[in-house]
Amino acid sequence: MTKSAAILVIGDEILSGRTQDTNTNYIARFLTSLGIDLKEARVVGDVEEEIVAALNALRARYDFVFTTGGIGPTHDDITADAVAKAFNVGIGYHPEAYALLEARYPPGEFNDMRKRMARIPHGAALVANAVSGAPGFHLGNVTVMAGVPMVMRAMLEAIAPQLPRGEQVQSITVEAAIPEGAIAPGLAALQKEHKDIAIGSYPFYREGTAAPFGAQLVVRGRDASAVERAALALEDLVRSLGAAPQRVNTADSANGK
Amino acid sequence: MTKSAAILVIGDEILSGRTQDTNTNYIARFLTSLGIDLKEARVVGDVEEEIVAALNALRARYDFVFTTGGIGPTHDDITADAVAKAFNVGIGYHPEAYALLEARYPPGEFNDMRKRMARIPHGAALVANAVSGAPGFHLGNVTVMAGVPMVMRAMLEAIAPQLPRGEQVQSITVEAAIPEGAIAPGLAALQKEHKDIAIGSYPFYREGTAAPFGAQLVVRGRDASAVERAALALEDLVRSLGAAPQRVNTADSANGK
Numbered sequence: 223m224t225k226s227a228a229i230l231v232i233g234d235e236i237l238s239g240r241t242q243d244t245n246t247n248y249i250a251r252f253l254t255s256l257g258i259d260l261k262e263a264r265v266v267g268d269v270e271e272e273i274v275a276a277l278n279a280l281r282a283r284y285d286f287v288f289t290t291g292g293i294g295p296t297h298d299d300i301t302a303d304a305v306a307k308a309f310n311v312g313i314g315y316h317p318e319a320y321a322l323l324e325a326r327y328p329p330g331e332f333n334d335m336r337k338r339m340a341r342i343p344h345g346a347a348l349v350a351n352a353v354s355g356a357p358g359f360h361l362g363n364v365t366v367m368a369g370v371p372m373v374m375r376a377m378l379e380a381i382a383p384q385l386p387r388g389e390q391v392q393s394i395t396v397e398a399a400i401p402e403g404a405i406a407p408g409l410a411a412l413q414k415e416h417k418d419i420a421i422g423s424y425p426f427y428r429e430g431t432a433a434p435f436g437a438q439l440v441v442r443g444r445d446a447s448a449v450e451r452a453a454l455a456l457e458d459l460v461r462s463l464g465a466a467p468q469r470v471n472t473a474d475s476a477n478g479k
Numbered sequence: 480m481t482k483s484a485a486i487l488v489i490g491d492e493i494l495s496g497r498t499q500d501t502n503t504n505y506i507a508r509f510l511t512s513l514g515i516d517l518k519e520a521r522v523v524g525d526v527e528e529e530i531v532a533a534l535n536a537l538r539a540r541y542d543f544v545f546t547t548g549g550i551g552p553t554h555d556d557i558t559a560d561a562v563a564k565a566f567n568v569g570i571g572y573h574p575e576a577y578a579l580l581e582a583r584y585p586p587g588e589f590n591d592m593r594k595r596m597a598r599i600p601h602g603a604a605l606v607a608n609a610v611s612g613a614p615g616f617h618l619g620n621v622t623v624m625a626g627v628p629m630v631m632r633a634m635l636e637a638i639a640p641q642l643p644r645g646e647q648v649q650s651i652t653v654e655a656a657i658p659e660g661a662i663a664p665g666l667a668a669l670q671k672e673h674k675d676i677a678i679g680s681y682p683f684y685r686e687g688t689a690a691p692f693g694a695q696l697v698v699r700g701r702d703a704s705a706v707e708r709a710a711l712a713l714e715d716l717v718r719s720l721g722a723a724p725q726r727v728n729t730a731d732s733a734n735g736k
Contacts, residue, residue: 234679237517238648239507240697241681243500246522250496260494262529263522265503268679272519295660296680297667327660335663354684370682391495403552403584406592410554422491422525423553424498425627427611440497 224388224444225285227253229263230276232291232301233369236265245290245374252378257388257444258286268292273304281308281364286385288378291369293358295335302359305366306343316342319357326355350380360384393442394453397468398460399433401425408459409439416452419443438470481645481701482542484510486520487533489548489558490626493522502547502631509635514645515543525549530561538565538621543642545635548626550615552592559616562623563600573599576614583612607637617641650699651710654725655717656690658682665716666696673709676700695727 229249235241246263253260261284266272273292280287292301306313320340324332339356342348349358349365351373358367358377367377398405402425413421422440439460441452453469460467486506492498503520510517518541523529530549537544549558563570577597581589596613599605606615606622608630615624615634624634655662659682670678679697696717698709710726717724 234677234699235681235697236503237507237520238650238699239504239509239511239517240650242504246493247496247499250494252496254496260496261524263494265520267518294680294682295663297663297670298677298679331661333660333664335667336660338663339660372684393495393497403590403593403596404588406552406554406595407590410592413554420491420555422555423551424492425551427627427629440492442491442495 225258225386226261226283227258227286227288228261228280228284230273230280230287230289231263231265231369232268232273232289233265234267234298236291237267244371245369248371248375249288249290249378252382254391256382256385257390258385259388259391268298268300270300270304270307273301274308277305277308277364281362285363287364289364289366290374293339293356293366293368295339295356297335299338301366302338302341302343305346305361305364309343309345309361309364311361312344313341314344315340316346316348316359319348323356349377352376352380389444391442391444392446392449393440394449395470396439396441396453396456396460397436397470398439398463398465399436400460400463400465401435402437405437405439405459405463408463409456412452412455412459416441416448416455418445418448419452421452421456433465482515482643483518483540484515484543484545485518485537485541487530487537487544487546488520488522488626489525489530489546490522491524491555493548494524501628502626505628505632506545506547506635509639511648513639513642514647515642516645516648525555525557527557527561527564530558531565534562534565534621538619542620544621546621546623547631550596550613550623550625552596552613554592556595558623559595559598559600562603562618562621566600566602566618566621568618569601570598571601572597573603573605573616576605580613606634609633609637646701648699648701649703649706650697651706652727653696653698653710653713653717654693654727655696655720655722656693657717657720657722658692659694662694662696662716662720665720666713669709669712669716673698673705673712675702675705676709678709678713690722 346359346361353376424438443449457467603616603618610630610633681695700706714724
């Protein structure tokens with residue numbers, strides 16, 4: 223049974239537009255590589271009741287929830303307290319986290335705000351932070367990570383061995399210099415014939431080229447041979463419309479929509 | 480009274496990690512410039528019941544909801560139908576949208592899939608698309624826009640005159656070459672003294688520099704003089720810790736977290 227996941231991004235800076243979130247995309251690719259289906263993502267601000275409500279909605283519904291943001295030393299870092307409240311458990315200094323952080327600072331510099339980073343909800347296990355020390359944690363099906371992308375990525379690496387591996391989604395992307403609307407009838411028919419795979423269509427416009435309108439047509443599914451069969455049928459469809467289908471590496475075209 | 484807003488991003492390609500969403504950040508900045516507070520963002524896949532549920536949750540709670548994605552001609556474009564279902568209204572060809580689209584295509588090329596783009600929920604008003612013709616629409620407090628960034632931006636421009644202007648949030652960003660944890664106690668005290676403004680702290684690490692650990696400290700609020708007073712106090716705090724505060728243009732540092 224394929225596992226499901228959700229992401230909860232926490233931070234006023236995302237909602238104000240100050241910061242472009244890139245963590246969601248990184249975690250999405252990471253989960254796809256493990257064969258876990260990301261089903262939903264949410265962004266909320268640094269407001270305790272919003273974090274609690276979103277977390278409780280998501281953790282009840284999906285197998286895994288990953289949060290980013292709000293676990294630093296400053297007053298606006300309130301994620302650990304919000305998680306404790308969501309799970310209705312206490313919170314306090316985690317001995318291992320406390321010792322680990324204390325060892326990082328010269329005598330007298332491990333102030334009360336830095337100690338906040340050792341506050342971990344009761345019952346949670348630490349997630350190592352190979353970059354800057356202060357750990358994340360996981361509690362139940364929720365993994366709590368930093369917002370700084372470099373730190374978040376290190377935490378994801380640390381938690382990876384504990385996550386299940388599912389059957390990976392296979393995908394083939396076929397590019398065609400055909401306007402989306404011209405291939406849409408054939409795509410709809412193809413989707414009806416291949417119910418075990420999902421066909422997506424992502425139009426592009428390339429100014430200054432001979433045929434500027436085109437689309438990346440993506441075939442996705444967990445059965446590699448079904449995906450290949452659908453891709454071959456898709457390539458036939460493109461040819462029948464007078465264009466040359468081209469398989470492309472989706473990793474290279476992720477921002478090409 | 481400040482107006483609130485939410486964004487609903489619709490598309491499997493965001494959740495699979497294939498596409499990095501940039502629309503949320505663009506809309507966030509747009510709303511900030513109008514003085515409207517973006518409170519939440521969600522991403523769901525191309526699944527009707529998910530879109531309906533998210534839309535109904537968000538439109539009940541916030542003054543405005545902006546959706547992106549799923550209004551093209553292909554079978555996976557199901558946003559218009561989902562919106563009609565969420566509002567419990569019918570859906571059909573909108574005469575103006577139909578005429579507008581029909582005029583764009585040579586005879587015989589306005590096929591049934593392209594006609595899908597003229598399907599608009601009953602009671603909705605069109606949102607012009609200066610880029611590629613096929614309109615978005617708004618119904619109640621929900622504005623439905625394309626997912627292709629260039630088209631989404633044009634639709635946002637088109638709807639802008641109909642949105643209210645609120646008092647803009649003023650923000651001042653002070654950069655300091657001080658580790659976040661060292662300034663955190665002073666920041667917490669400052670936040671307590673200045674309850675009418677919000678102080679955020681965004682750490683950075685600049686490898687290879689003399690003082691690699693630092694933070695961007697952001698003061699935000701709707702009262703410009705209160706923001707300025709807090710920023711001056713913040714600069715004093717930075718100096719008291721032996722560093723030189725530097726005001727920076729946040730527009731230049733949006734991705735610098």
